[in-house]
Each structure stands twice: as C-alpha cells, then as structure tokens.
Amino acid sequence: MLLVCSLWINHLDHPIVKPSYPSPEPSPGISACHREAQELLAIADTLTVVNTKLAASLATWREAMMTVLHESQESLSTERTLEGLALELRHRWIELAQSVVNRDLKSPPDDYLPLLPISGGAYYIYERVKGAVPLEQRLNTGAPAAGDWQSSHVLFTNGMAAIAAVLTCLRQWREKLLPEAGRAHRLDACIGYFESFKLLRLMNSTELPCTNYRDSEEVLALLASGATDMLFLELIAYDWVQSVIDPAKILAALESRPSDRPWVLVVDSTLLGAAFDMMALLAAMGDRSPVMAVEVRSGLKLDQVGLEFANVGLVKVFGCTHADSEQSTIASEFVQALASARKVLGTGLSIQQSAVLDAPWVFHPQLTAAHTQRIFDHNRRLARAMSGIPGMFAQVHHPALGEQSQLAWAESPIVVMTFHPGEDTEENHKLLLAVIAHEVRQRGLVFHRGCSFGFRHHRCEIVVPESGYIHQGGGPRGFLKVAMGVREGPSLEGVIQLLQALAQFADFDALRTAYPDLSSKRALAALPDLQSLRTTR
Numbered sequence: 001m002l003l004v005c006s007l008w009i010n011h012l013d014h015p016i017v018k019p020s021y022p023s024p025e026p027s028p029g030i031s032a033c034h035r036e037a038q039e040l041l042a043i044a045d046t047l048t049v050v051n052t053k054l055a056a057s058l059a060t061w062r063e064a065m066m067t068v069l070h071e072s073q074e075s076l077s078t079e080r081t082l083e084g085l086a087l088e089l090r091h092r093w094i095e096l097a098q099s100v101v102n103r104d105l106k107s108p109p110d111d112y113l114p115l116l117p118i119s120g121g122a123y124y125i126y127e128r129v130k131g132a133v134p135l136e137q138r139l140n141t142g143a144p145a146a147g148d149w150q151s152s153h154v155l156f157t158n159g160m161a162a163i164a165a166v167l168t169c170l171r172q173w174r175e176k177l178l179p180e181a182g183r184a185h186r187l188d189a190c191i192g193y194f195e196s197f198k199l200l201r202l203m204n205s206t207e208l209p210c211t212n213y214r215d216s217e218e219v220l221a222l223l224a225s226g227a228t229d230m231l232f233l234e235l236i237a238y239d240w241v242q243s244v245i246d247p248a249k250i251l252a253a254l255e256s257r258p259s260d261r262p263w264v265l266v267v268d269s270t271l272l273g274a275a276f277d278m279m280a281l282l283a284a285m286g287d288r289s290p291v292m293a294v295e296v297r298s299g300l301k302l303d304q305v306g307l308e309f310a311n312v313g314l315v316k317v318f319g320c321t322h323a324d325s326e327q328s329t330i331a332s333e334f335v336q337a338l339a340s341a342r343k344v345l346g347t348g349l350s351i352q353q354s355a356v357l358d359a360p361w362v363f364h365p366q367l368t369a370a371h372t373q374r375i376f377d378h379n380r381r382l383a384r385a386m387s388g389i390p391g392m393f394a395q396v397h398h399p400a401l402g403e404q405s406q407l408a409w410a411e412s413p414i415v416v417m418t419f420h421p422g423e424d425t426e427e428n429h430k431l432l433l434a435v436i437a438h439e440v441r442q443r444g445l446v447f448h449r450g451c452s453f454g455f456r457h458h459r460c461e462i463v464v465p466e467s468g469y470i471h472q473g474g475g476p477r478g479f480l481k482v483a484m485g486v487r488e489g490p491s492l493e494g495v496i497q498l499l500q501a502l503a504q505f506a507d508f509d510a511l512r513t514a515y516p517d518l519s520s521k522r523a524l525a526a527l528p529d530l531q532s533l534r535t536t537r
Helices: 005-010 032-050 052-056 059-071 076-101 133-141 159-172 194-203 216-225 247-256 278-288 325-345 351-357 365-386 426-443 490-503 508-514 520-524
Strands: 149-156 187-190 210-212 230-233 264-268 292-298 313-320 393-397 415-419 447-449 458-463 479-483
Touching: 032 052, 032 059, 032 076, 032 365, 059 076, 076 351, 076 490, 133 149, 133 351, 149 159, 149 278, 149 325, 159 194, 159 264, 159 292, 159 313, 159 325, 187 216, 194 210, 216 230, 216 247, 247 278, 278 292, 278 313, 292 325, 313 325, 365 393, 365 415, 365 479, 365 490, 426 447, 426 458, 426 490, 426 508, 447 490, 458 490
Parallel strands: 187 210, 187 230, 230 264, 264 292, 447 458
Antiparallel strands: 149 313, 292 313, 393 415, 415 479, 458 479
16 A cells, blocks of 8 residues: 555655754864875775786875875865875776777677677677676666565766666657557656756657646646656756655545556656665555656766766666566666667667776765765755855755755765846856856855766856746846765865855955956966876876
C-alpha cells in the first residue's frame, strides 16, 4: 500500500526527510588549508593502491604538497598554492592517462588489446561502439539492490547525450513499457534547465508528445488523472528560483491515479549528484510505483572531486524484482536498448575519456559523498548569510530557504540572487562583476568568474536566460549565480563577507558612487586568472 503522506513526510528517520542542523563549524585542531592538503594527498593515494608505477610519477607533486602541509600557514596565499596544486594534479593525471591510450587506433587490429591505465584490457572493434564496462561495473558495485528494486548504469559522453538517449529509447519502447494505453502515450515534464527544455522540444513528436510545465502542481495533476504516462522531473529545478518538488504531493497524486494506469518516472539529479536516493522515493510509493524509473545526470560536476577531469553522462535504470516476469525484465532490457542507442548515436565515451575516468577517485563513494556534502554545506551557509539583507538584491533563492527545507533533497550547489526590476540592466551587471573582480584582487580571494558548480574553488557569474524570465514591464531578467566550492578557510569566509557587504548597498547608484573610478573592462580582465595559479611543470 502507498504510505500515508502525512506520517511519511513528518518521520525524520526516513531517508527523504532530514533533521534540522546548524551550519558546520571548522574541525578543531587542524586548519582548513592543512585539511585540504591532506584531502588532496588522500585522493592521490587512491592511485598508489591500484597502480604504484603511475603513482610514482606524482612524486614531485607530492613533495610540493608535503611542503604545504608542513610549512605553510592558514592564509589566502596558501589557498592559492593549493588551487594551483589541485589543478596540477588534474593536469598530470590527464597527461598520464592519455599517454597510455594515445597510441591506440580508433579501430585497433584484432591481435592488439588496448589497455586502460587502471582497469586493464578494453577491447573494441572501433571506438564508436566501445562500451564503458569497467566504469559501469564500478558504479553497479557501489549500488547494490535495495528491497524490491535493483539498478544498472549506462554511461554516455555527457549529460545531455544521456538525456537524449533516454528520451529516444522511451519513445521507441513506449508500447512495451506501457502496453494497452488505449490512446497515444505522452511525456510530461517539470524541468528548468534551458538545454533540457530545448531538447524536450526537439524530441516532441506525434508518437510521443513531450510537454514541459513550469508549475509542478499542474504536472502532478496530470499524473493524478492518469493522463501522464511518463513523468520527467527535476526535484530541484534549475529554474533560477530553485523550486523544490514536494514528495508528499507526488504520493498524493499517485493515490488519486487510476490503478490500471502504469507509468514511468525519469529524474534529472544533476544538482544533487550521488546524494539523491531514488530507492527511498520508490519505496515510499509502494504498489503505486512506476514500472521503471530512470535517474539521469551529468557526472562531471559532483563526482570528480571538484576537478572536472572529463565529461560523462550517467543513466541509472531501476527495475522492480517482485513484479510479474515480464515487468521484472523490462529494466534490464531497457539498459541494453540504451547501450545499443549509444553505439548508433555515437554518444559513448571516447578512449581518451575512458582513460581519464579510469582514475580511482572518479565516482569513489566516500570521496564523492564527502565532496558533495561540503559543497551543499557551503552553499546553504551562503544562502542563510545572504537571506534577509535589505538592499541591492531583491531575493535570495536556495532550497534551504524554502518551505521544503526539511527534505533530504532540499540542497543545491548554487545560490541565486535576483535584482530589483528597475536595476536589472546590462550596465549594472557589468558594474557588479567589475566591483567583485576589484575586491577579489584587493582582498586576495580565490574566487573566480565562471559557470557551472561543484569545484574546489568558489565562483560566480551573472546569467541572463534566453527566454522564460521576463520582468512585468518587459525586458529579460538577470541573476547573480554563486557556486561555493568545497574549499574551507579564508576564501570561504572572505567571499561570504564580500557578498554580504555588496548586498547592503541600497541600490546600484550607491554602488557606483562607492567605486567612481572603477573601469569595468579593466577590472573584469582580472577575474579569473587561472594561468597564474598553475604550478610550473
């Protein structure tokens, strides 16, 4: 039976609901810089365990890191050194990994076996049809069956390729997944990421109409009525408001849904990474659960210890083992269909990607969990620090500030700040970024201008969406997006203090008055300067 929503949502021991807790405090007895040095050494040590020869090539890097650990103080200068050494670790591993495979042809001869740096043999006829067996096996080993559900992974060249393959196979498999619908099937979505929305429109067809709704209430009403056959959700919407979908409302919709209407669930968990627990959500649905569930996300952001080694898209397919014999095999057959589509569409991992992703720290359960949690902690802390400051920003958006903050998935690796309608102009956007660049340079912070999230360092950008976000009086809306990284210490404190100080300006005129001689063009050129952070090879 479906769990009772009111009891379920208030049960704090349930994995979808989290207890309230204070912002994390620095661990006593060790500085943040020294702790990061230890973490980077621990990341490198995972290579020593599996391949001592490759690990030996990091000897000079390790010596530099040991110098930081034993001689450096807690300072912004030490943070800049750590940033450079982290990037150097990334560079050296990519160079090492690709040196193993760069001699391999895209169509190797039959008597030649290509080798990956760690996993060994990687036989393929030609690269486009090459699978990703070692990495998929690593992920499957870390995701054992739970209750009546088991899961399998399929990897793609990037997150968008993964979503495209899922939508393509759902359209092809609609009759097998959901037989005897009595009408045309339909896929309804509530997603905010602009490229996913564009892809949905591209995939829309008479065979499988695909419609996106910005209001989760509207799409859940369609689920409840039985009109929706396939539901595609971002549980934390990448919509600049970071809307949170309430699981109690999903369960209520399923309670009302006709019992003879099977359905399929797809969740994009890119903003949550491996922290999202699909099994808990499926268990809560009881006998109203979908015939198959699919989780899809980019594996670049939160699964690679903040260093973006290589693009990868992850699809995780969930099948119910207690169902009738035909339904119990549908998930495994869908996995095979995805792998086949990957070959035809040419969206598998290249041999270079496979080599780089063969690193033992990629998708490492403990390293990934610790990295993701700290990212969430730091962004939650920034959101709470910025919330309620009257002045330049109209509103601060983060799941921790909303009505669903008690949910385990009410986390985000970004914080979004909106501008007052009369001040949301390109000129003011440039001014704000110039002031940030100026202050970053003056204060010596490790804080970069750039997109995306999940890094070791902190970064920001101003985003003006192409469509869908318009002020009432006309004109596009802009947003300041800040992505706090995993790094603790002086820059974490400094970035929060800087943004709090900027938020307290009454308006952009006051900001302009405070920085009368600031040249936007000159100031912006200084943010970031990653080249100066790289260590000399």
